[in-house]
Amino acid sequence: MKRRNDDADVIVVGAGPAGSSTAHWCASAGLDVLLLEKAEFPRDKICGDGLTPRAVSELVRMGVDTDERDGWIRNRGLRVHATGRSWELDWPDLTAYPGYGMARSRMTLDQTLAQHAQASGAKLLTSTKVTGAVTDERTGRITGVTTQPLDGRGRADGPERTFSAPVVVASDGVSSRLATGVGRMRRDDRPMGTAVRAYYTTPRHADPFMESHLELWSGEPGRSDLLPGYGWVFPLGDGTANVGLGSVHSTPARQSRAGIDYRRLQDTWLTHSAPEGWELSPEAATGKVRGAALPMGFNRGPLYADGLLLAGDAAGMVSPFNGEGIAYGLQAGRVAAEAIAAARHKSTDAAREAALATYADRMRADLGGYYTLGRWFVRLIEHPQVMRACVKYGLPRKVVMQFVLKLLSDCYEPSGGDWIDRTIAGMTKVVPSS
Template identity: 75%
Template sequence: MRAAQRDDADVIVVGAGPAGASTAHWCASAGLDVLLLDKAEFPRDKVCGDGLTPRAVAELARMGVDTRADDGWIRNEGLRVVAGGRSWELAWPELTTYPGYGLARSRMSLDHRLVQHAQASGAKLVERARVTGPLLDERSGRVVGVTSQPLDGRGRRDGAEQTFRAPVVVAADGVSSRFATALDITRRDDRPMGTAVRTYFRTEGTTRHEDAFMESHLELWDGEPGASNLLPGYGWIFALGDGTANVGLGSVSSTPARQSAIGHDYRALLDTWMRTSPPEWGFTAENQTGPVRGAALPMGFNRSPLYSRGTLLVGDAAGMTSPFNGEGIAYALQAGRVAGDAIAQARTRVTDDARERTLGTYAERMRADLGGYYTLGRWFVRLIEHPAIMRACVRYGLPRPVVMQFVLKLLSDCYEPRGGDWVDRVIAGLTRVVPQA
């Protein structure tokens, strides 16, 4: 696919999180020369719940990532839902499309492992390289590379700016995506936006040690439980199998403007939850092993188009987090796989028009698979951000088995797109008849 000898690679991937590492792996596996750039040096931390749904596990299996327990992975059996003073332990659905288990691993370790996997596939990683913008063809305006600033170990400028050229660039640089913004691909104001905060606690000697279930608390209060407003969102407790647990909470609003208008102090909300948690959980200051950190969660394709002028947007750069549960890793890995296939296929086309059409199939495939699902998610958020509706759902809806079946499949991001039980068929049918996001 190289347009000239001056090209440094067949494809440049900006950002080496799960979306970027997945893209780099699939492109390299297809025989392309891949340059993977990241401003950090690995291993590095990222704010996340550290839980992987069966959908994410399926993507790791496709990539050939080793997920054995003796390699630092912990399996979980399902989801424990806590609400209305009750809890339900729900095993992950038994499906042909996804495995019947989830995984947990800290992002510090997960992202490093995925980058190493991409390197083993043939991708070249350049760390401490902050991409400063796109390199454009003067005549066509098409992206033909990137400019990059080398950084030292403290994130400061370290030398002259560099230029890297490639006929295709993948923007995997996260929620802010300065690369996409430089191309005037801006965030949409009609898409949900979430906020999440999390920290870590030691769990030895507590009831939270090596829990076989990922736990979700669907009642999130902006003050003392039961005496304040019920917020749209949930808290989580995910055991990591290394003597610690990731504990956090996330809230979602139907639009960024609505989220800004609410202006909750999410760190204070987490502190309130921890102070009112049972003593046997051990969520105390003495057991806390890291600071409380927060991040924005871009949802429902909140940046478009997904392909433009030689640039594909993947993961958080395209707003691929699920509005139903704040899960983003599974979709980041999937986007990398689909992007890699489109790029590899475009390489075989002999005309510029044919290559452009083939690259454009990436956006078409992602919207065909996730567009309807994200539309349902947007409607879901609009409903639950009303406290009265959220309270009614928790009090009257969750105790009903049929509602719980829907909750499990929506919160786990796992349903059979073809076939399955009647719940699968209802969800899949709805995703096909509603407008695509």
């Protein structure tokens, strides 16, 4: 598969969870991997820092050491707040996933995963900005990338360089300049979320539950609109908690028309609805409130074509139900590597293309139905009157809370399990997967 003058079997652009997972699995399969990252580690990423059992299961598969003495913190489940009440819900007891979640700051998580990929055999180049794709003029196939080395301040530092490989993976985040540069634009019929967060010192930094506050008001509680989203407090075990909120709309246009000032909304939320016992005062903040977009429901594609695979946020692999993207990025890296490794051993171009195309098929088969349900869910809850009814009449019921937990965490048995698992799994199979 690797041609005589290629620099690697596969080039992976972006060393977030999706990119590092891809690099790890490809290197573990014996492929020559080049992992390119624009920043230097450690580097920050706007995120809630929570890892659901689904994400933890991918870390376990990768062989990542998650010893609590190294800064990892386990959690039992979600503490959900709404309508003046709270429920402590343990993560589901499933055969497919572990019975615990974790939390880890992205400042250290991403570095850990990139180093893990290095230890597996991938070559990591940091301070390397990918400026575009190299395309074969005759076939239209992507055969590599052009790069610009950067100095410590992110400025150009030296001549551009080109790297070549038979397969390129774009895992370069929500904007994905690599994908957009070759015409793979964001879909306008997919949900788009926005999240903001800051870190706060708190005496409850080792709390065994992550908290979700499902009543997110646009202003003073009871005197404003309920927004389609939630606030969170995710303890990190290091003296701090990640505190933030996120809201979602069914299309980028609706999100734009909403005109929400999310940083001000965070201040309003903490002023009027501060989670009790955490002591989250402005003085407890360790830094500024920062925000990021959340691309959802496969909002960019195709996931594979012409030598380029999309993974993680670059492909819009964030769940419309909960804004979670780490688990799906890790999964995408594993599935992408299996397709790339299979293609390497094919003897014809057609057979190699067929093997690479299985990546998109498998990701749609596993996540497409779940994302479709999520899109429908968003269309409902973005109407304030529907959101009010759901919170007032739905959440107080135990069976609804059980559904909420499994949908929010995407932790249900894909086959078997209890009747809730079977219901969710059945629904994902009968709805469209694209």
